Each structure stands twice: as structure tokens, then as C-alpha cells.
Amino acid sequence: MRYHVAHIDLHFEQEWEKDVFVQALFDAGFDTLDNQDAYIPSELWETNQSAIEALFAAEPKAQLRSVEACPDENWNATWEAEHPIQELPLGIRIIPHCAFGAGYHETTSMMIEALMHADLHNKQVLDHGTGTGVLAIFAKRLGAAHVLALDIDDKSVSNARENAALNNEEIEVDICKSVLETDRTFDLILANIHRNVLLANMPAYAGCLALGGELWLSGFYESDIQTLIDAAQLYNLQPIQTLSNGEWRLVQFLR
Numbered sequence: 001m002r003y004h005v006a007h008i009d010l011h012f013e014q015e016w017e018k019d020v021f022v023q024a025l026f027d028a029g030f031d032t033l034d035n036q037d038a039y040i041p042s043e044l045w046e047t048n049q050s051a052i053e054a055l056f057a058a059e060p061k062a063q064l065r066s067v068e069a070c071p072d073e074n075w076n077a078t079w080e081a082e083h084p085i086q087e088l089p090l091g092i093r094i095i096p097h098c099a100f101g102a103g104y105h106e107t108t109s110m111m112i113e114a115l116m117h118a119d120l121h122n123k124q125v126l127d128h129g130t131g132t133g134v135l136a137i138f139a140k141r142l143g144a145a146h147v148l149a150l151d152i153d154d155k156s157v158s159n160a161r162e163n164a165a166l167n168n169e170e171i172e173v174d175i176c177k178s179v180l181e182t183d184r185t186f187d188l189i190l191a192n193i194h195r196n197v198l199l200a201n202m203p204a205y206a207g208c209l210a211l212g213g214e215l216w217l218s219g220f221y222e223s224d225i226q227t228l229i230d231a232a233q234l235y236n237l238q239p240i241q242t243l244s245n246g247e248w249r250l251v252q253f254l255r
Contacts, residue, residue, distance in 0.1 A: 003042055003069075004041075005068060006037070007037060008036055009065060012062075021059060021061075027194070028048055045067065088134070090141050090142075095132075095162060107250070108134060110245040111250065112135070114243060116142070120139055120143045122143070124145060124186045124210070125147045126147075126148050126190065127150070128180055130151045132160060133164055137163060148186075151175065152178055154175055178197075179201060179204060182208050189216065190216050192217075194220075206232075207235075213254075214253065214254055214255075215232070218248065220249060225251060237253040238254050238255075
């Protein structure tokens, strides 16, 4: 795959401001940020160039210095060589490839910690936006009867299947559309995704959550909590606990 590299300068005073802007870069098509260099598949750069330049123009604390085509290289192999297998609690090992969720980001570790204190015995669990499959694997190892792991990215689906096999855990992993569609019912739904994705899928979460089931949402900041609570309460999902890790938050809802 051909790549372009964008040489950028970020001057954000608050870490959460930087995280929001970096997420916008990922939403625009970038898949790797390495210090002052951001990498994007050339096809996406050629398609989204105007929108990306406008993104930088609208943010005075971010500067797009230059963009150039990268020499041909096996980028997946290079990335993987720099990101070895991650060793996590319970003997779980994760090969991250290019998918999010190696286990050490604040949102992922917060979800893992909450799972470690939950009773998952014989529960039906959905992990929406599974990435590497790390949360799904933890849920299965902690006693869930069945885990369905979904992602919109086919590379993430392949990575999650690989990690499930690596950990000898039987997990159903499948591709899904941008909005969750399933006719199944779950006792626990995990969604560690961008706030706007969570809001878009709130009706679907409520529709497939069993009575008495819980919905755990993460991937957002303190300022996003009330917006998510308001949206959840429209579907009779009541907040029961908020957890914190740095600037990030996790809200647990009960149906």
C-alpha cells in the first residue's frame, strides 16, 4: 500500500485537546502518528486532501508543514516490528498490528479493570468496535458464556481473530456496518469508541440489551458525559457508575 506522510507541529497545552485533534486526524484517514509525522494511505490523502488542509486551517494550535509521498515499504511489517506482543493480566497476550487496543491506553485499561471486578459468569457479551479483540478476550476469559466482537474494519476483524486464537479463547468475530445491526440480546455491551459513534449507536445498544443488562461506554471526556447520559435516558438506560483514568471517562448504564 502506498502512503503519504504529513509533517506536523502540535502545540496543545492540554493533553485532552491534543487527543481530540488526533482523533479528528484518524477520522480523516490517518492511521499512524509518530511524533511529528502522521501517515495516511495515499488514496485517502488524494481523496481527502482539501478536508484535511481545512482541518489544520481551523486549528491554530496545529500546523501542517508539508506532505510527501513515502517510498515503497511494507508498512505493516515495519509497524509490527516496533510493536511486539503485549503481555497483559490473566496471561492474555495481544499482537496489536495496526488495530487500536493493545491494552495500555487509558480507555482500554479502564475497561479491563472494570471487567476484572465484574461477574461475567454465563453472560452474553457484545464488544462493539473490538479493534484487537482485547476486551472480548478478557470477557471470555473471565467467564462469559459467549462473546460477539464486531468492528467496521476488516483488518481489525482479522487481528481480533488472530488474538483470540493466540489466547485459546473461542470468540465470534465479525464485520459490521457503521451503525450496529444485530437481532441478538446481550447481558453486557462494551463500546470503547469515539463519542459520536456511541451517540449514533445508542438506539441499537438499547435495542439489543437485555432487561437488567449493562452498557459500558468509554472513549470520551468529562465534558461529553452529560450528552451521552441524555441520549441514553431516551432509551431507558440509567447511569449507575462513572469511572476515570486521566482525562478519560467510562460510564456504566443499566437497562
